[in-house]
Amino acid sequence: MNEVNQVTIIFTQIKHNSEGKVVEHKRRFSNINPLVSNDQIKSFRSIIERISGEEYDKVEIVKTESLI
Incomplete structure (x- = not known):
């Protein structure tokens, strides 16, 4: 099985501007x-939301793994 080398987490906040x-x-x-x-990612999300005062609508996880 391939080994995950790196993980990136992307939190996305979706809003509507003044033009809709x-x-x-x-x-x-x-x-x-x-x-x-x-579960750790969910906890991290809630901590970041409390610190920043933002609410995120989407959480994406990008995993990089080696094939060889």
């Missing part, structure tokens, strides 16, 4: 421990 268009604001956190669990 959808605008996405993203926060990216890279170099996360490759052994991170989904």
Whole structure:
């Protein structure tokens, strides 16, 4: 099985501007421990939301793994 080398988490906040268009604001956190669990990511999200005062609509996880 391939080994995950790097994990990046992207939090996305979706808002509407004054013209009614959808605008996405993203926060990216890279170099996360490759052994991170989904529960740890949810906890991290809630901590960042409390610190920043923002609420995120979407959480994306990008995992990089070696094939050889």
